[in-house]
Amino acid sequence: MFLNADILVKIVMAGLALASVVTWTILVAKTIELGLARRSLARALSRTAGAVSLGEAGAALGKHQTVLDRLVAAVVDEMCISPGTSDGMKERAVSRCAEIVKAEGRTARRGMGALATIGAISPFVGLFGTVWGIMNSFIGISKAQTTNLAVVAPGIAEALLATAIGLAAAIPAVIIYNHFARATRCYGDLVQRASGSVMRLLSRDLDRRRDAGMSPLPQAAE
Numbered sequence: 154m155f156l157n158a159d160i161l162v163k164i165v166m167a168g169l170a171l172a173s174v175v176t177w178t179i180l181v182a183k184t185i186e187l188g189l190a191r192r193s194l195a196r197a198l199s200r201t202a203g204a205v206s207l208g209e210a211g212a213a214l215g216k217h218q219t220v221l222d223r224l225v226a227a228v229v230d231e232m233c234i235s236p237g238t239s240d241g242m243k244e245r246a247v248s249r250c251a252e253i254v255k256a257e258g259r260t261a262r263r264g265m266g267a268l269a270t271i272g273a274i275s276p277f278v279g280l281f282g283t284v285w286g287i288m289n290s291f292i293g294i295s296k297a298q299t300t301n302l303a304v305v306a307p308g309i310a311e312a313l314l315a316t317a318i319g320l321a322a323a324i325p326a327v328i329i330y331n332h333f334a335r336a337t338r339c340y341g342d343l344v345q346r347a348s349g350s351v352m353r354l355l356s357r358d359l360d361r362r363r364d365a366g367m368s369p370l371p372q373a374a375e
Contacts, residue, residue: 154311159289165282165315172271173322179264180329187261187336190219194343197221198350206361207232207354220257221347224250228355246355250348257344261337265330272326279319286312 197219204210207229214222227249235242290308 154314157311159286159311162282162286162312162315165278165285166318169275169279169282169315169318169322172275173318173325175267176271176322176326176329179268180325183264183333183336187333187340190261191340191343193219194221194340194347198343198347201350204354206358207351210351210354220253220344221351223253224348224351225354227253228351232355232358243352243355243359247352250351254344254348258337258341261340265333265337268326268330268333272323272330275319275323275326276316277319279316279322282315282319283312286315 197214198221200213201210201221204213207225211225211229214225228246231242231246231249235245287309290312293308
């Protein structure tokens with residue numbers, strides 16, 4: 154049916170098949186990406202669960218590259234460059250952490266726009282191919298001057314194939330998009346938990362510095 158279809162219908166079918174390949178590629182890639190990120194962050198939170206200061210948290214994290222490492226490094230750096238125990242230090246630290254959290258959220262949602270687009274437009278693209286194919290079939294009927302089903306059925310079947318491929322591309326895209334929408338929300342909650350943990354450590358460090366009469370600042374994380 155594909156080989157006998159009109160050239161425009163063939164292009165529509167090929168485009169929908171490509172969209173389906175993109176959908177399944179995103180499924181595999183994001184499953185691995187989110188799975189690794191979630192496990193790495195969960196382990197990092199576990200390692201820093203007993204930390205009572207940012208210095209201890211940084212030492213417990215070591216050289217691992219997780220969002221928690223970036224949060225700790227940003228807050229320690231802010232403590233080093235801020236004067237004394239200025240009241241604005243915590244606000245600036247919160248601002249830097251919020252930027253990191255937003256950047257991590259954008260990274261986690263990468264590829265979901267393509268899924269949303271494929272899920273939304275694939276049925277209409279397939280329908281366009283079907284309409285075009287049926288239109289050609291009616292033109293063929295007028296030229297053949299017959300309504301014999303054996304004559305018109307192949308062309309109509311080829312046209313309907315475009316709608317079928319469009320649905321085959323759209324339905325998985327919508328399901329996978331909804332799955333990753335939930336997965337990214339869960340990961341986002343974990344990132345927020347990491348940010349809250351760092352803020353609590355910062356608050357404790359600031360309290361200790363005030364009580365100790367401005368003890369030396371922690372070293373900035375590399």
